[in-house]
Amino acid sequence: MSPPINTRHLRRLLAVVLAVALASTLTALVRPAPAAAAPGDLILNGTFDNGSTQPWWTRLASTSTTVNAGQLRVRTSATVGKPVWEDLVGHFEFGVTAAQPYRLQFDAAADVSRSLRVSVSRADTPFTSSVDQSVALTPTMRRFTFDFTSPFGDPKAVLLFHLGGQASSTVRFDNVSLSPLAVDPATDPILYWNGVLLRTYQALDLPPTSSSREAAILHAAMHDAAVSVTGVGSPYRVRVPVSYPGTMDNVVAPSLHAAIDRAAYDVLTALYGGQGQSYTQALAGAVALRPSGVNAAETARGDTVGAAAAAANLQARANDGSGNNTPYQLDAVPGSWRPTNGKAAVSPNWGLVTPFALTSGRQFRPGLPAGVTGGYADLLGEQEYRDQVQEIRDYGGQTSSLRTPEQTQIAFFWANDLAGTYKPPGQLFSHTRTVSEQRQLGILANARLFGLVALALADAAIAAWDAKYQTPIDLWRPVTAIEAMGGPGWQPLSQDRAGVPYTPAFPAYISGHATFAGAWSAVMKRFFGTDAVAFDATTDDPHAEGVVRHMTGFDHAAEENALSRIYLGVHYRFDADAGLATGRSVGAYVYANRLRP
Known part of the structure; x- marks a missing residue:
């Protein structure tokens, strides 16, 4: 049998529960909630107009944050001689999509001239960053803007302001935003290099046989470079390994643009050399179109990926039969082909070239004309x-x-x-x-x-x-x-x-x-x-x-x-x-x- 209910004890317990609930309600009413992000903006409370520091957080307990006059004021910890990531102010829990272009913007100033590192990274190891830049702060509030294309997708990315490695100071932030950008065909490296290819076609009198082969090598290499950087999709020839040390000091991902650019440049240079146009000049044009948020380390790692993708695809076609120049022998009977316009037969052995996907050139061979x-x-x-x-x-x-x-x-x-x-x-x-x-x-x-x-x-x-x-x-x-x-x-x-x-x-x-x-x-x-x-x-x-x-x-x-x-x-x-x-x-x-x- 159940013990008798102590009604006095029950009334006291209910009173405590109600008091806690009421206190929580009053606290929620008094404490300002984080401002919602602007349409398209991934950052909550980037303007600090509501007086709240949420959801911004600090890594060190000795680093304090307050909101004053609509700005986030951060009193940093003294971390001279330590890594810049030792003292962090950050914003967690937003998603980024692989190969999506973004724009990061923020206003920042400091009471003394100092440097600031900013990154958008994975929240967990290997802490890969999709943008990683350093800026110089002065007492004058200035606007900083970095465009970047995320080399990875992550539903739990983090925006970090790295404040460590320096003496204690006061840093002010305002108008922080991170927004996806609309697709811009003018800056798409795939479209850019396809345009370079078409100009090569126009400059050189190429048959449709060899020109289609060379286009396949080019686009397969660019595709493999993109797949290798982002991890999205199945490669044609190779997925170039991309690894990271797993520390906050060495986290930059390969630049997607740099990888594609290098793959294209290497393939076109190998196939056409100095014919038609200057591919060095074309590469310079591609570099000029890259997002402003790409740093030197990202470019170097992208170059490595792109070069490997190009090499693998070029090597795979090194002995594909495209160099077979065996002369064509005329059948020399009524109905058989004979030269037109005084020109010899073009690419007579091309049907024997190793296909890119088919099992052989005759896999879908049609019947003879008129069904004979x-x-x-x-x-x-x-x-x-x-x-x-x-x-x-x-x-x-x-x-x-x-x-x-x-x-x-x-x-x-x-x-x-x-x-x-x-x-x-x-x-x-x-x-x-x-x-x-x-x-x-x-x-x-x-x-x-x-x-x-x-x-x-x-x-x-x-x-x-x-x-x-x-x-x-x-x-x-x-x-x-x-x-x-x-x-x-x-x-x-x-x-x-x-x-x-x-x-x-x-x-x-x-x-x-x-x-x-x-x-x-x-x-x-x-x-x-x-x-x-x-x-x-x-x-x-x-x-x-x-x-x-x-x-x-x-x-x-x-x-x-x-x-x-x-x-x-x-x-x-x-x-x-x-x-x-x-x-x-x-x-x-x-x-x-x-x-x-």
Whole structure:
């Protein structure tokens, strides 16, 4: 049986509980609560206008904080000869996101001239800092601003003012804020170096084969550098180890910008040397775009990461077969390719190059044109072949009366075959840039997107050139076919800058443009989760200068790109159809198997 209740004792206990509760309520009413952060600001009570020091804290009991005239006044401890982090004033418990740009601002002054170290760091070991700067304080209150891109994500970061290592003094703070910044494409290192690549394309008359390979090496290295610094995502070739001593004296993380810049510089210098443009000058331009909060130690560690990422990706392609210069042997029968414009076959062994993601260049090899299973004679006997030759004759000639003005515009808009243009891969990179800026992607998203596009374009080139040269039919171009069918004097719409008819110097089947376009659209649709992304597309072709075409989606762009080769008079319809299908298979495979988030 339970003991009897002592009602007198119970009444006394309830009175005590009520008294404590009332006292706590009155204290809460009297004590000012910390001010809420301004919209977008991660710092609570950074203005100190409410007279409270919360949630600011000190490391040493002998360091005192008060609020006077709307400013936080800190009387530091005497810590001469000790580390600067021995005496700290800080703000805990806010989150930072990897690769997100931020702006740290604060007003500060001291009763005597002294130095101050400020950092935004992990709250726990290894205490990695995303910004770590030292400033000189004077009795005059001054504004300090540091922009930085966080190299790591942490839900419990801390802002620290390091006050140790000096004689006791009074330091004043006000208007402390830490805010995420909007994405700025003008300072994105992935976009910057892709622009340098496109200018290299324009300066050098590069075939789409080697240029797509070099773009893949560049973007894979930049992607691996970004993944290594932030720890976010799956690397393509290497995750460079990043370690820290785990002390407050040596905590700076590699600069994300410096890592990407060094990876890009090393790759471009190794691939192109002094050709086209000065990469030293390009690097200086990249350095000028870095956030103001990057210090020398962060830059040095970023350089180390970027150099390792570049070296790993360059080494992986050192013996990939791209240097195979075995001369092309003509089949020399009706239907087989023969030189156009007096130029030798371009990249005849490219289908044998080691792919970046595919198992081989023939992994998605299409069937022969018109579905034939034999050789050239079988193809030339097919009605489908004759119909397609006639289509080109009607719509792709210089003097065609059936081609509409818009079809003529489409033909030149997607061409970009000539020296001085950014070539077909460059146009697709340009469109990727347009969509990236439109969608306001950040550095990590761009590293992955451009990496996927570059890998897909590189493997699309290998797949297309496998079909062009490594199959039983190396199909002749329309200008040759029409002449053989009794059409002397017919010339394609395609022309050089002087208006002289021009046909690319490699077999027709399958279309490289269409294969590139299919691979690009497959990656873009999967990355954005939809095809319905409208954008305004531009061109570098001299015969479509200033033309802008509105695309309703990625498939729209790819299909128009493929059809353009018919209107230009350099490809048959089955070149375009098989190229699109092959490219889409390549792009889907690359997306499914590489650079997983």
